[in-house]
Amino acid sequence: DAGVIQSPRHEVTEMGQEVTLRCKPISGHNSLFWYRQTMMRGLELLIYFNNNVPIDDSGMPEDRFSAKMPNASFSTLKIQPSEPRDSAVYFCASSSQGTVNQPQHFGDGTRLSIL
Amino acid sequence: ELKVEQNPLFLSMQEGKNYTIYCNYSTTSDRLYWYRQDPGKSLESLFVLLSNGAVKQEGRLMASLDTKARLSTLHITAAVHDLSATYFCAVDKVRFGAGTRLTVKP
Numbered sequence: 073d074a075g076v077i078q079s080p081r082h083e084v085t086e087m088g089q090e091v092t093l094r095c096k097p098i099s100g101h102n103s104l105f106w107y108r109q110t111m112m113r114g115l116e117l118l119i120y121f122n123n124n125v126p127i128d129d130s131g132m133p134e135d136r137f138s139a140k141m142p143n144a145s146f147s148t149l150k151i152q153p154s155e156p157r158d159s160a161v162y163f164c165a166s167s168s169q170g171t172v173n174q175p176q177h178f179g180d181g182t183r184l185s186i187l
Numbered sequence: 188e189l190k191v192e193q194n195p196l197f198l199s200m201q202e203g204k205n206y207t208i209y210c211n212y213s214t215t216s217d218r219l220y221w222y223r224q225d226p227g228k229s230l231e232s233l234f235v236l237l238s239n240g241a242v243k244q245e246g247r248l249m250a251s252l253d254t255k256a257r258l259s260t261l262h263i264t265a266a267v268h269d270l271s272a273t274y275f276c277a278v279d280k281v282r283f284g285a286g287t288r289l290t291v292k293p
Contacts, residue, residue: 105280115230115275115283128281163229175232176220176280 074098078164078179086187090152093182096145097166105165105176106139106149118162121147122169133158154186189214193276193284200266201292208287210259210276219252219259222275224286230275234261266291 077096085091097104105120119129124141132139136155141147151158161183165176190213200206210219221234234243236252236259243250247270249262259276271291277283 114285115277117281117283120280131281165230175235176230177232178229180229 076164076166076177076179078162078182080182081180082183082185084185084187085154087155088153089186090150091154091158091184091186093149093162093164093184095147095149095164095179097147097164098177099145101166101168101177102144103167103169104141104147105167106147107163107165108160109163109181110160118149156186159184159186189278189282191276191278191282191284193287195287196285197288197290199290199292200263202267203265205265206263208261208263208274208276208289210261210284212257212259212276212278212282214257214278215254216257216278217252217254218279220277220280221250221259221261222277224273224275226273233274261287263289268293 076098079094102123106118107115108118109115116131118131119139120127121141137151139149161181163178163181165178167176168174192211194209217238219236222230223233224230234250236250239254241252247264252259268291271289273286273288275283275286
C-alpha cells in the first residue's frame with residue numbers, strides 16, 4: 073500500500089499568492105482529515121470528511137481557506153490569498169469509517185512557507 | 188471549549204527507567220488517541236482507546252483510559268533510546284495535547 077500521499081512536500085511562495093495542497097488517501101479509506109502544525113499553536117484539525125462530505129470544518133481559520141474532496145481518492149486544501157501566518161506543516165490523514173477504532177494513517181506533510 | 192493538557196511537556200529519562208505521561212481533557216469523551224512524532228517527520232498512530240478502563244500495550248508502551256477522571260496515561264517501561272520522540276494525545280481525533288518531548292539517554 074502506498075500510504076497517504078501529499079503534494080507538494082515543500083512550498084515557498086509570496087504573500088497574496090494562491091496555494092493548493094493535495095492529498096491522496098489510502099484506497100478504501102473513507103475518512104480524510106486535514107491538520108496544521110505550528111510551533112505556536114501545535115496540532116490543529118482544520119476539517120474532516122466522511123465519504124467525501126465535509127463533516128466538521130470548524131477548525132478552518134477563515135474564509136481564505138477552503139477544502140474539497142471531489143472523489144474518494146483526492147482532496148485539496150486551498151489558501152487564497154496566502155499570508156505569512158499560514159506558514160506551517162499541513163498533514164493529511166485517512167482512516168476507515170464505520171469502525172471507530174481504526175487508526176489514522178498520516179501523509180508526510182507539506183511544509184508551507186509564505187514570505 | 189475542549190481542552191487537552193499533557194504533562195510533562197519535556198521528559199528526559201535514562202535507559203531502563205519507567206515513567207508515565209499524563210493526558211487530561213475537559214469534556215466527556217470515551218475516544219482517546221495516542222500518536223508518536225519523530226523530529227521533522229509525520230505522525231504515527233500508536234493507540235486507540237475507546238472505553239473506560241481500556242488498556243492497550245505495544246512493546247514498552249502501555250496506554251490506559253479513565254473516562255470518569257478524564258485522564259489517559261502512556262506508561263513507558265524500561266525506556267530505550269529508540270523511544271525518543273514527541274508523544275501526543277488527542278480527544279476524538281479533534282483536539283490535541285501540546286505533546287511530550289521524550290529524550291531517553293544512555
